[in-house]
Every structure is written in C-alpha cells, then in structure tokens.
C-alpha cells in the first residue's frame with residue numbers, strides 16, 4: 001500500500017496567498033498528529049532576495065519572512081520539516097532563474113520547484129505563449145532546463161504537474177494531451193535517477209477539469225511512474241480546511257495510478 005501518512009506541500013500564514021493566522025505551524029502539526037502522519041512539511045512561497053530578479057507578488061516572500069516561523073514545534077512520531085516552494089522561470093539570457101540561491105539550499109529540508117506557475121505572465125510565461133500546444137512545449141522545455149541547475153535533488157519535489165494554473169484561460173487537459181511524450185518521459189527519467197520526488201497535489205485533483213478529463217491528468221503521472229519516479233502527497237493547503245484534501249482525495253488517486261509503497265518518495 002502507498003501510505004497516506006504525509007503532506008509535504010503546505011503553506012502557512014507567511015505566504016501572501018494565505019495570511020490566515022489559523023494556518024500556523026502548531027495547528028498544522030496538530031492536524032498531522034491527529035491523522036497519523038509520519039511527515040509534514042511547510043512550503044511557503046519564496047523568491048530569495050539573493051536570487052536575481054523579483055516579481056511584485058514575491059517581493060514580500062523573503063528568506064527572513066520564511067524563517068520567522070522557526071523553530072517549528074515538535075511532536076513525537078511526526079517529522080515536521082521546514083521547506084519552501086520557490087519559483088522557476090527557466091533559463092533566461094543564459095542564466096537559470098530559480099527563486100532560491102545556491103547558498104540557501106541548506107536552509108531547507110525540502111525544496112519544491114513548481115515548473116508551471118504559468119498564471120504569472122510574463123514573469124514565468126511569456127505573453128505570446130498562448131495556446132495549449134505552446135504551453136505544453138514551454139512546460140517540457142522548463143523541465144529540461146531545470147536539469148542544468150545543480151540542486152540537491154534528493155530533497156527536491158517537482159510540484160503540482162497537473163495544476164490548473166498552467167492554462168487558466170482554457171482547459172489544462174488540452175495542455176496535458178499536447179505534451180511531447182518522449183521529451184516528458186526523458187525529464188521524468190532524470191528526476192527518477194536523481195531521487196527527486198514527484199508531487200501528487202491533492203488540490204489540483206479537485207479541479208473540475210480533472211473530473212471531466214481524468215486520463216489527461218493521470219497521463220502525466222503514469223508516464224512518470226513508468227520511468228521510475230517516486231511520489232509524495234501534498235495538500236497545497238493555504239487554510240486549515242484544505243489540509244483535508246490529502247485524506248479526502250489521495251486514496252482514490254493512489255488507487256487509480258496503481259501506486260504501492262515502492263513508488264513512495266521519502267524525505268532524505
């Protein structure tokens with residue numbers, strides 16, 4: 001069985017899209033304990049001031065703000081890890097633009113890289129990238145470009161591959177259907193070989209597009225599974241009630257994908 005015993009993608013009140021005082025480390029840890037989790041991880045949004053360039057909505061998401069929730073509370077039986085969800089803009093003018101500077105990799109126990117925050121235009125997605133085919137091409141290119149970043153891959157998670165933010169003006173499933181299989185599989189093989197985790201984002205599986213076109217969404221994870229990837233669960237909760245997305249949605253997803261304990265990613 002693939003254990004529903006962890007949530008490695010969760011925001012606290014320091015994320016600008018949360019700001020909910022009830023979404024605090026003590027409450028998150030209490031939820032994890034109550035649900036029998038063995039691992040929980042905070043992953044607030046981060047654009048490290050030591051990384052080049054910044055975008056308006058990331059200006060407040062500094063290292064200093066991120067670390068203001070430390071030290072995290074402790075509870076027997078639950079590993080509570082301090083992580084981050086940074087940003088990936090690909091290679092621009094020859095330079096990899098990741099929102100986390102190498103000198104700060106060691107500050108985090110887990111680093112989530114979202115390859116598809118394509119609602120940030122033109123910061124992450126160029127304005128002329130405006131059809132499902134072009135967006136699919138951009139996603140695969142970003143996955144390929146990411147491989148040139150010397151990340152500590154064993155503690156890296158590739159976030160929400162089937163996130164609706166990838167194409168808000170249309171159907172995300174049209175993008176997933178248009179993804180080049182060979183290139184996507186090669187990228188997944190790289191992540192598998194490096195020991196990175198692939199996220200099953202339980203918020204993304206609540207998107208109506210998933211209910212209408214489940215196989216288009218599952219396609220991304222079936223290919224990853226074939227290539228030897230390991231997976232972890234994440235609620236992407238910004239408020240306490242959203243933490244329930246993991247216990248509510250993960251069992252059906254895990255079953256549909258045929259995942260067992262051998263497909264499980266664990267924090268190093």
Ligand SMILES: [Zn+2]
Pocket residue numbers: 085114117159160
């Ligand atoms: Zn995200």
Ligand SMILES: [Zn+2]
Pocket residue numbers: 009011085236
């Ligand atoms: Zn998130």
